[in-house]
Amino acid sequence: MPTVSMSQLNTAQFDHVTSDTESWNILETALNPEKLHAQETVFTIGNGYLGTRGSFEEGFPGDQSATLIHGMFDNAPIVQTELVNCPNWLPLVIKLDGEKFQLDHGAILNYERRLNLKAGLLTRTVQWRSPSGHHFAFRFERFCSLSDRHVMAMRVHVTSIDFSGSVEIEAGFEAHPTTVTIPHWMTLKTGSLNNLMWLSTQTLHTGLQLGLAAKLTVTKADETIPVRDCANTLMAATTIAPNQTVIAEKIVSIYTSRDIEFPLTVALRRLAKSPSYQTLFAAHLLAWGITWQNSDVVIEGDLTAQISIRYNLFQLMIAAPRHDNRVSIPAKTLSGFAYRGHVFWDTEIFIVPFFALTQPAIAENLLTYRYNTLAGARRKAREAGYQGAMYAWESAATGDEVTPRWVPGAKGELIRIWCGDIEHHITADVAYAVWQYWQITGDHDWMRNCGAEILIETAKFWASAVKWTGRRYELLDVIGPDENHEHCNNNAFTNAMAQFNLRSARMVWDWLAKSYPETALRLRQKLNLTLEELKTWGTIAQSLTIYPDPETKLIEQFDGFFDLIDVNLQEYEPRSQSMQALLGIEPTNQRQILKQPDVLMMLYLLRQQFDHETLQANWNYYVPRTDHTYGSSLGPAVHAILACGLSYVDEAYQHFMRAALVDLEDVRGNASEGVHAASAGGLWQAIVFGFAGIRLTDLGPVACPSLPAHWTRLKFRLCWQDQWYEFDLSQTGVLCEAVEQSMQSHFAST
Numbered sequence: 001m002p003t004v005s006m007s008q009l010n011t012a013q014f015d016h017v018t019s020d021t022e023s024w025n026i027l028e029t030a031l032n033p034e035k036l037h038a039q040e041t042v043f044t045i046g047n048g049y050l051g052t053r054g055s056f057e058e059g060f061p062g063d064q065s066a067t068l069i070h071g072m073f074d075n076a077p078i079v080q081t082e083l084v085n086c087p088n089w090l091p092l093v094i095k096l097d098g099e100k101f102q103l104d105h106g107a108i109l110n111y112e113r114r115l116n117l118k119a120g121l122l123t124r125t126v127q128w129r130s131p132s133g134h135h136f137a138f139r140f141e142r143f144c145s146l147s148d149r150h151v152m153a154m155r156v157h158v159t160s161i162d163f164s165g166s167v168e169i170e171a172g173f174e175a176h177p178t179t180v181t182i183p184h185w186m187t188l189k190t191g192s193l194n195n196l197m198w199l200s201t202q203t204l205h206t207g208l209q210l211g212l213a214a215k216l217t218v219t220k221a222d223e224t225i226p227v228r229d230c231a232n233t234l235m236a237a238t239t240i241a242p243n244q245t246v247i248a249e250k251i252v253s254i255y256t257s258r259d260i261e262f263p264l265t266v267a268l269r270r271l272a273k274s275p276s277y278q279t280l281f282a283a284h285l286l287a288w289g290i291t292w293q294n295s296d297v298v299i300e301g302d303l304t305a306q307i308s309i310r311y312n313l314f315q316l317m318i319a320a321p322r323h324d325n326r327v328s329i330p331a332k333t334l335s336g337f338a339y340r341g342h343v344f345w346d347t348e349i350f351i352v353p354f355f356a357l358t359q360p361a362i363a364e365n366l367l368t369y370r371y372n373t374l375a376g377a378r379r380k381a382r383e384a385g386y387q388g389a390m391y392a393w394e395s396a397a398t399g400d401e402v403t404p405r406w407v408p409g410a411k412g413e414l415i416r417i418w419c420g421d422i423e424h425h426i427t428a429d430v431a432y433a434v435w436q437y438w439q440i441t442g443d444h445d446w447m448r449n450c451g452a453e454i455l456i457e458t459a460k461f462w463a464s465a466v467k468w469t470g471r472r473y474e475l476l477d478v479i480g481p482d483e484n485h486e487h488c489n490n491n492a493f494t495n496a497m498a499q500f501n502l503r504s505a506r507m508v509w510d511w512l513a514k515s516y517p518e519t520a521l522r523l524r525q526k527l528n529l530t531l532e533e534l535k536t537w538g539t540i541a542q543s544l545t546i547y548p549d550p551e552t553k554l555i556e557q558f559d560g561f562f563d564l565i566d567v568n569l570q571e572y573e574p575r576s577q578s579m580q581a582l583l584g585i586e587p588t589n590q591r592q593i594l595k596q597p598d599v600l601m602m603l604y605l606l607r608q609q610f611d612h613e614t615l616q617a618n619w620n621y622y623v624p625r626t627d628h629t630y631g632s633s634l635g636p637a638v639h640a641i642l643a644c645g646l647s648y649v650d651e652a653y654q655h656f657m658r659a660a661l662v663d664l665e666d667v668r669g670n671a672s673e674g675v676h677a678a679s680a681g682g683l684w685q686a687i688v689f690g691f692a693g694i695r696l697t698d699l700g701p702v703a704c705p706s707l708p709a710h711w712t713r714l715k716f717r718l719c720w721q722d723q724w725y726e727f728d729l730s731q732t733g734v735l736c737e738a739v740e741q742s743m744q745s746h747f748a749s750t
Contacts, residue, residue: 023306026115026664031103037064037672042663043115044335044675045122045142046318049149050086050254051334054113054122057092057140057154061104064672065090066177068334068341070327071258073397074184075205076340080402083330083341084184087199087212088174089152089252094138095168096240099130101138106130117314120146120288121281127161135161145280146287149323150259150270152252153277159245167240169248171216172233173199180337189264192229196271199232200264209257211264213271217249249277258326291317294724295358297687300713308660309687312680315663316351319677320359325368328395329677336674342394342402343369345426346678348433349605350634354684356440357718363437364446370430371450373399374457377427381461384421388460391427393419415585418486423479424465428497431458432605435504440696442721448516452508456527459505459537462498466540473543480558481634482598484580484588484627488558493602495544500606502541506534546602548610553617555599565591569627576669578630592625596632597639604638612645619646628655633662637682641690644706652690653708659683688716692729696720703736705729 028039040063043054048070055065067086076082094101109127116123123141130136142154158167176185188209189200199212218225218236225236225246240246253270255263274280295313299306319333328343329351347366355363370377370391376399377389384390392401403420434451437443466473475498480491509529513520523529548555556562572582580588580595599618603610619642626635636659643652659679663671688694692714693704700720707714707729714729717739724739 023303024116024118024310026117026307026311028113029111031108031111033060033062033104035666036060036062038663038666039113040064041335041671041674043113043122044315044318044333045115045120045144046334047120047144047146047149048318048320048322049324050144050152051318052090052142052144052152053335054115055090056103056124057090057142057156058094058101058103059091060102064337065174066179066337069210069254069256070321070324070334071397072203072208072210072256073206073341074203074208076179076182076184078404078407079340079342080404081340081396082179082182082337083334083396084203085177085179085337086210086254087185087201088177089212089214089254090142090154091172091174092154092156092248092250093168093170093172094156094158095166095170096130096134096136096163097132097165099132101128101130101136103128109135115311115314117310118288118292119285120144120314120318130163134163134165136163137161143281143284144318145284146291147283148280150253150255150267151274151280152254153250153280154252155247155249155277157245157247158240160240160242162242164241165239166237167246168235168237169216169218169246170230170233170235171197171214171248171250173197173212173214175199175201179340190232192232192234194229195227195234196268197229197232197234198264198268207257209263211255211262211267212252213254213264213267214250214252215271215274217251217277218246220244220246251277251280291359294717294719295354296716297684298713298715299687299711301711302708305657305660305711308657308664309683311664312660312683313354315675316354316677316680316684317359319675320355320362321365321369322362325365326372326397328366328369331677332674333677336672338670338673339394340402342396344394344678345429346634346681348429350637350678350685351681352433352437353440354681356437357688357720360437360441360443360719363441364443367430367434367437367454368446368450370399370434371454374454376400378457381464386461387464388462389427389454389457390424390461390465391430391458393423393426418479419483422477422487423483424475425478425480425491425494425497427458427461428494428501431455431501431504432497435500435508440720444515447508448512448519452512452519453523453527455501455505455508456523456529459502460527460529460533462502463533463536463540466498466544473540475544480598481596481601482557482594483632484593484595485558485561486589489560491558491598492546492555493557493598496546496602496606496609499541499544499546502537502544506537506541509534546609548614548617553614554621555602555614555618557594557598557622561592567591567593567625569593569624575630579627581630594622594626594631596635597622597626597642600642601638604642607645615642616646619643628658630668633659633668633676633679634682636662637679637686640686644686644690644693647706649691649706649708652686652706656683656686656690659686687714688718692716692727694718694727700738701725701727701736703727703729703734705734707731 040053050069052067055063073081107129113124126138137159139157145151202209216234225238227236253267255267330341331339377391381390394403406414476489480493636655640652640655726737728735
């Protein structure tokens with residue numbers, strides 16, 4: 001077997017064609033330190049409570065290890081608040097006759113890292129020659145339990161090939177990690193006893209406490225090796241001979257003061273009752289089996305597409321709060337530091353549809369977060385001089401606006417960020433998701449208790465935000481989804497979504513008044529809602545109607561867009577950065593260059609309102625003017641869906657793959673910052689609403705597929721109005737089967 005030293009490593013081979021025919025594994029077959037941070041993102045694991053990046057247990061120079069827990073925010077300069085990097089539960093040091101096992105020392109003889117998506121298990125196998133020339137085999141595995149969100153576990157096999165001598169295994173915590181160089185933790189208590197260790201710590205500003213406890217078990221053959229506590233770590237020492245294996249298991253329990261009053265006490269009690277590693281893993285495996293049963297997408301004939309969709313859905317599911325409706329999914333999930341754990345429109349528009357149609361309880365949690373943060377949205381509206389609720393462009397624990405107003409540029413200059421002030425469409429995006437969830441699930445209780453108030457308060461905002469200009473109501477000085485253009489008047493997307501918000505609020509009010517008059521009366525009094533307001537909503541909504549040009553069918557993105565400088569983007573190829581980075585902020589603002597689809601995004605979300613001819617004309621105009629490669633990662637999936645609607649299946653597939661591999665192949669060069677959550681959710685929509693052509697009708701979902709030529713089968717399940725439908729599509733036909741209600745009840749109970 002050839003020897004590979006650290007100095008000889010080439011670009012890591014990233015192999016999507018997995019060793020099993022069903023495509024459930026992400027493989028890395030060589031270590032490339034230059035891709036260290038991106039691969040840490042790719043190999044993130046989690047359980048909906050926390051996420052842990054794919055850093056090595058023994059560490060590596062310059063790594064960006066992180067464990068992020070939902071809701072654990074602390075104050076930070078510029079960004080106001082950030083989801084903090086929690087104490088690291090991974091550290092496990094292995095010494096062989098005093099030599100530490102480290103991949104940046106000695107020689108790597110063989111290497112494989114594998115993320116088993118079906119099992120939620122991260123493994124790493126290494127054959128390694130130590131600096132002193134001894135040969136060892138290591139197998140690491142770890143998981144964050146999906147069956148018990150407060151438990152994580154790891155196991156390592158250390159096998160000697162030609163070495164006789166001592167082995168020491170030391171387990172610990174990293175108590176004071178920083179978050180992008182910012183410290184956030186103050187240790188309250190730490191200790192160890194026998195094979196247990198613990199840590200109690202608190203955030204510096206918000207005072208959130210975290211309790212972390214671990215136990216270490218080490219065995220050799222049938223022998224249990226004694227573990228001793230040593231300076232707040234746990235250590236076991238034994239000897240090893242050729243062909244012998246030492247196994248170490250580290251089981252960890254974690255709680256925060258968001259969960260319980262005394263997190264360390266509960267963590268220790270939970271650990272004391274913890275079963276064996278194998279029993280924990282069996283329960284974890286069962287939980288994943290149930291989850292995948294409803295959420296899997298099967299693609300036959302395209303291994304890359306198959307593994308990519310499963311990977312992206314896995315990353316969404318491990319970031320989705322299953323037991324907490326006070327939090328939502330950040331733009332970079334729980335896998336990286338970009339956007340500091342803040343929540344954007346990404347969740348409602350790109351992610352909620354997946355959960356609403358496969359795991360409705362999670363969708364309910366995500367939208368209830370918006371209900372629970374209504375107070376912050378109301379504060380923002382008042383501070384800006386508006387009424388009702390104005391949702392934050394970047395939201396954290398309270399729903400107050402946390403978008404920084406100024407950020408330092410590359411040369412140290414301050415750059416004004418306007419999104420938090422005028423990117424108003426986020427408010428209508430939340431309302432859109434509320435309405436969509438209701439239509440999909442028929443969850444009248446949630447709409448009555450939570451959703452109706454969101455819709456009414458957001459409608460109040462729009463009614464106060466519009467300006468009467470003498471002939472109609474208008475929305476002035478806004479930013480649409482295309483953030484290359486700021487301070488726009490009558491952005492088509494914003495106007496159309498505001499109209500949708502106003503009309504859906506009125507419809508929900510009429511439903512509420514008819515079906516639940518007591519609730520309607522309570523809300524009317526609480527929100528000071530008048531009949532005159534309700535009438536005004538209809539007038540304003542009518543004024544915001546979008547009319548395509550009768551001859552060209554084009555919809556102008558905003559007032560004056562067609563007067564901007566036109567640009568042929570092909571003249572700037574090849575390039576390795578966005579057009580805004582290439583030209584500058586203001587020059588881009590003066591040109592018809594889109595960061596992401598804007599008018600086309602409107603045509604997708606409000607597709608019932610526009611005809612095929614309008615879609616075709618605007619596709620022809622706006623697609624060539626969009627920065628597809630280095631603009632926004634939110635764009636490719638939307639382009640894929642609309643391309644399917646125009647029967648451009650090959651072009652749709654190109655956009656689809658750009659979204660599918662955004663993290664797996666780091667196509668934008670920023671995977672190190674965390675998983676692209678919106679792209680992941682959009683990828684599922686591209687399959688279901690694009691290639692499968694699913695239309696949600698009053699009689700249930702129906703398929704009008706346009707499959708890529710090499711896809712021989714596409715299979716998935718959808719839950720509509722509490723009924724499960726299974727779609728099995730091929731090039732020759734469509735099979736849709738409504739699953740029995742008893743099966744639905746079984747899935748819900750499990």
